[in-house]
Amino acid sequence: MTLTHSSILSLALLSAVNACATTAPPADLVTARDAYERAQHGTAAKLNPAQLDTAHKALLSAERAFEEDGDTQRTRDLAYVAGRRAQIAEARANATRATQGQEQATENMHAATAAQLGRTNQQLALQRQAMQSERDARIAAEKRAADAAADLGKIGSIKQEPRGMVITLSGGVLFASGKSDLLGNAQAKLNTVADALTQQDPDSRMTVEGHTDSQGKAAYNQALSERRAQVVRDYLVARGIAADRVSAQGFGSSRSVADNTSSEGRANNRRVEIVVTPKADQAHTSTR
Amino acid sequence: MLAFGCAGTHAAPTRQLADVQAANRTASELGAQNNPKAKLHLTLAEEQLSQAKQAMEDDDDETAERLLMRAQMDAELAIALTREADAMANEAKVLDAARVGQSASPELEATP
Numbered sequence: 497m498t499l500t501h502s503s504i505l506s507l508a509l510l511s512a513v514n515a516c517a518t519t520a521p522p523a524d525l526v527t528a529r530d531a532y533e534r535a536q537h538g539t540a541a542k543l544n545p546a547q548l549d550t551a552h553k554a555l556l557s558a559e560r561a562f563e564e565d566g567d568t569q570r571t572r573d574l575a576y577v578a579g580r581r582a583q584i585a586e587a588r589a590n591a592t593r594a595t596q597g598q599e600q601a602t603e604n605m606h607a608a609t610a611a612q613l614g615r616t617n618q619q620l621a622l623q624r625q626a627m628q629s630e631r632d633a634r635i636a637a638e639k640r641a642a643d644a645a646a647d648l649g650k651i652g653s654i655k656q657e658p659r660g661m662v663i664t665l666s667g668g669v670l671f672a673s674g675k676s677d678l679l680g681n682a683q684a685k686l687n688t689v690a691d692a693l694t695q696q697d698p699d700s701r702m703t704v705e706g707h708t709d710s711q712g713k714a715a716y717n718q719a720l721s722e723r724r725a726q727v728v729r730d731y732l733v734a735r736g737i738a739a740d741r742v743s744a745q746g747f748g749s750s751r752s753v754a755d756n757t758s759s760e761g762r763a764n765n766r767r768v769e770i771v772v773t774p775k776a777d778q779a780h781t782s783t784r
Numbered sequence: 785m786l787a788f789g790c791a792g793t794h795a796a797p798t799r800q801l802a803d804v805q806a807a808n809r810t811a812s813e814l815g816a817q818n819n820p821k822a823k824l825h826l827t828l829a830e831e832q833l834s835q836a837k838q839a840m841e842d843d844d845d846e847t848a849e850r851l852l853m854r855a856q857m858d859a860e861l862a863i864a865l866t867r868e869a870d871a872m873a874n875e876a877k878v879l880d881a882a883r884v885g886q887s888a889s890p891e892l893e894a895t896p
Contacts, residue, residue, distance in 0.1 A: 573850045580857035587864035594871035601878040605885060 524572045525562055528555055528579035535582040540589035543596075547585035554578035637695070644692030651685045660700075660773040663689065667708070667724070667766030676723035678731065686728065689770065690735035699775035702742040704729040707769065709762035710749040722746025728768050794845035800852040801840070804833050807859030814866040822865040829858035 521529075532555050535541075540548040558574035565571055648654055652665040670682040678686070693702065706721030706728075722744070729744035754761035808829050816822035832855035839848035 569850070573853060576854050577857050580854075580861050584857075584861050584864045587861065587868040591864070591868040591871040594868070594875040598871070598875040598878045601875065601882050605878070605882045608882070608886065 519566045521562060522567045522572045522575060524575035524579060525558055528558060528575045528582065531579045531582035531586070535586040535589075538586050538589065539593045540585045542589075543592045544585050544589035547581070547588060551578060551581035551585045554581045640695045644695045647688050648692045651688055657771075660771050663692075663770040663772070665689070665728075665768045665770070666763070667768060668763060670728065670768060671724055674720065676720060676727050678727060683731070686731050687735060690732050690737060693732065693737055693770070693772065696772055697774060700741070701773050701775075702732075702737070703771045703773070704732070704742065704744045705751075705769040705771060706744070706746040707751055707753075707765060707767050708749050709765040710752065710756040711762065714748055718746055718748035720746075721748050724768060728770075732770075794849060796840055796845050797836075797849040797852050800849060800856065801833070801836065804829065804836075804852050804855045804859055807856060807863065808833065811859055811862040811866060814863060814870075816862045816866045819866055819869045822862045822869065825858040825865065826862040829855045829862060832858065 532551055535548055535551060554574065555578040558571060558578045561568070561571040561574050645654060648663055651669070652663055655662045655664070665685065669685060670678060672679060704725045706723070706725030708717040708721050710717070723746070725744035725746050729742055732742055733739045749756070749765065752761075752765045753767070754764035756762050756765060808826065811822065811826045811829070816826045832851045836848040836851035836855060839845070839851060
């Protein structure tokens with residue numbers, strides 16, 4: 497652009513002072529000056545400089561015509577053209593700006609969509625991974641529980657009863673007759689029991705029940721069964737079962753499972769039972 | 785830039801006339817009638833075209849030429865204004881779509 501905005505103003509002032517000192521500029525020229533002024537300070541200067549320059553030259557032609565000839569038809573025609581050229585430059589620049597804005601917005605939208613897709617895929621992968629880990633952990637836990645149950649089966653009997661899973665250990669294996677101290681090899685067996693119990697549902701609760709045969713006084717049997725239950729309970733706690741999950745209770749000979757008249761029956765009645773109650777059933781089962 | 789000549793020595797501005805007619809047609813096809821500002825300038829172009837034709841019939845080619853020059857400017861402005869409005873409408877549409885897209889794509893819940 498060879499002539500600046502100030503040169504236009506100078507030319508306009510010159511026009512006013514010289515040839516047209518007594519003639520007001522035609523409306524078309526005033527309009528053209530305004531239109532150019534607006535275009536020059538709008539987007540056209542940056543986005544449409546070539547057409548703004550064309551408008552500038554057209555305005556200079558109109559100003560010169562006005563300066564030389566005053567308010568003639570030719571001056572008005574040139575001013576009319578200059579005004580329209582400035583408006584055209586401005587409109588085209590605005591269209592260019594809007595098109596660029598649209599392209600930028602589209603690009604941003606695509607980038608945002610791609611980023612969102614990436615995040616979604618990442619989250620899905622994490623979820624899949626978490627589900628797989630959970631599945632693996634469940635399978636491992638089930639295997640540990642099955643292994644533990646198999647180990648338990650070697651040292652005692654396991655039954656599923658309405659009150660829960662009942663592990664029955666022979667009294668003769670754990671204690672000497674009339675005693676409540678654990679035998680030496682009883683500890684190895686209780687270790688197996690404790691390991692198996694730690695694999696159970698961590699929300700389950702346990703009751704260690706002591707039982708005797710009917711020989712001797714009932715009060716003695718009751719006290720013996722309570723001591724034995726407590727000893728076993730304390731041992732299990734020492735082996736890692738949470739203390740608040742396991743309680744002890746003695747029943748003496750009140751809950752016989754076999755005939756007390758035979759030695760075999762009495763042996764079966766001398767036992768320790770560990771009742772494992774799932775969390776869901778705890779409200780219906782009394783434990784102490 | 786269109787030139788001015790002396791009265792009586794002008795050839796009939798038939799080429800300019802054809803140019804204005806073509807520009808008016810383009811403005812109409814782009815939808816200038818649907819945009820108030822563009823419609824105004826298209827109307828001006830058509831009126832000046834009509835006056836130019838009359839001037840040519842009256843053998844006043846100089847007047848016809850200056851009227852056609854004005855008409856050409858108005859037709860081109862009608863086209864520019866129509867395209868400007870279209871571009872702005874398209875931009876607004878995409879910006880709206882982007883806003884809707886942003887609010888309609890909530891994050892998945894975080895995996896614990």
